[in-house]
Amino acid sequence: MRRKTFILGTIAWCCLAFYSKQQTMVALPAHFPPTVYDLDRNPPTPEKIELGRALFYDTILSKDSTISCASCHNPYNAFAHTDHDLSHGIDDLIGTRNAPALFNLAWQQTFMWDGAIVHLDMQALAPITNTREMNLSMQAVIDRLNASQLYQKLFYEAFRDSLATGEHALKALAQFQLTLVSANSKYDRVSNSLETFSDQESAGYALYQKNCSSCHVEPLFSSGGFANNGLPVDTSLNDYGKWKVSGLSEDSLLFKVPTLRNLSYTYPYMHDGRFNKLNQVLNHYTRGIQNSKTLSNALQKPILLSSNEKTDLLSFLLTLNDREFVFNPKHQFPKKILLPAKD
């Protein structure tokens, strides 16, 4: 009887440990809503995550082996592309939008500024095959991976199958990206009663709640939806956002509401990177909004902020920076895999 209990207990413990281990692979902050991504369909494991990390940083995924995902999604910039309004890819070709920051992806319904991609697994297909970004077909990617001893080993460790497939490569990339969770900013610590805002930050928080929170909903600081925030059309780009995907006139000039987290790391701002500084963003909202048929309901009334209030609001926004996330070595270039020490 005792032996049976012991065996059952051990099995139960193993099951529980495995379940817990799965869940901690992708940190799920208690104050965040449930994930959108179905983790059961692509359960995270350390080996798959490491494979995904290698792929993310490996330029082998581009035609001339010069561009990796990290070329536009830089870890030190919360996986955004700074210093450029429009991201550039292979052969220095300039694209049409600014690469968005990558974090908290498990809670996103859609991807890209116009919501063209509806599942994280499939997102990588867009930059890999785009002729101005990495310019390589998936078949060519898989052929290269299968010709590499390193990747044969990594795929075997991750999937018990050394043969790389599009499915496995994309799942591994998704798993690595799912681990990019940013939830330890000062704001989060205040949320969890571990710290308190300064007076200025508190004032800024109140201004955020009054003026910004309907679109930039906490704790993700985005509703995940789309809005026309009154940006005048850049006629050198003629980018009408979500309209391109849906073809519906009510989607004209609607773009995905980005998160307000990690703003210090992710300039320039907006889908076409037109604002370098947060002050320019605030000035847009107070005096730069262009009215149009699809202008967001939240912006129909003007936003009024005095100079001091702008400072307060900015100080609150800075509490959304997550330094620990940006400097987390687990997210960075996997030196041991991609540049092993030569003996």
Place this chain on the structure above:
Amino acid sequence: MFQHSTLLALRLCLPALVAFTSLNLCAQQKQNEIRFHFTVDNAVLELEKSYYLPAIKDSIRLEKIALYLSHLRLYKGNKLVGSAEKEFVLLNAENATSQQIPLPKGMVKKFDEVRFYFGIDSTTQVEGVSGGDLDPVHGMYWTWQSGYIHAKIEGVSPTCPARKNRFLFHIGGYQAPNSTVKEIRVKVPKSQSAEISIAIDQLLSQVDLRTNYVVMSPGPKAVTIALLLPAIFSPAP
């Protein structure tokens, strides 16, 4: 325990017994399948070969044909009697094996109708990446937006005013009102296998290549072409 002579007898008979049994099993487990054939004028289509189409009074040459079928089910007298194990099938004119859909081993029921869908259902389209015939490596998933390309039909015709006279039909779309998923039913001679012909000439004869030669995204044009598809599937003569 056994006497020497018994053991010897067993040793001689056993292999024969095994061979006999396995032969019998083989006979019972013949591979039943649905075989699809892309055809022109009721003959198997060859890629890169030039065909004259009387309906358009011009020739065409097909360079690529790939299309997704899903949920193949078998009916006899309107009753479901079986289904293919592979839920999603990518037929490719370049690959004869891709056009042979095995039916479950040991399936002995005969059927007189095959039902399936052209295209991939919307649930599968949005649930994440899959492998096998659904693997995006096959180049049948739109990379710049979401969704599978249900059919790629590419070729050349002098009628076509496009660059290099090339027509390019990438038919897809899984969301209303531009869903190109279509149910198709083909009545076949009662049997445990079936051969179905996909008359590409019939399809292209109904498309005016002088004005309609590029479809690269979901929309009404793709739907118009998808509507022509059920009629081009028929039992192979």
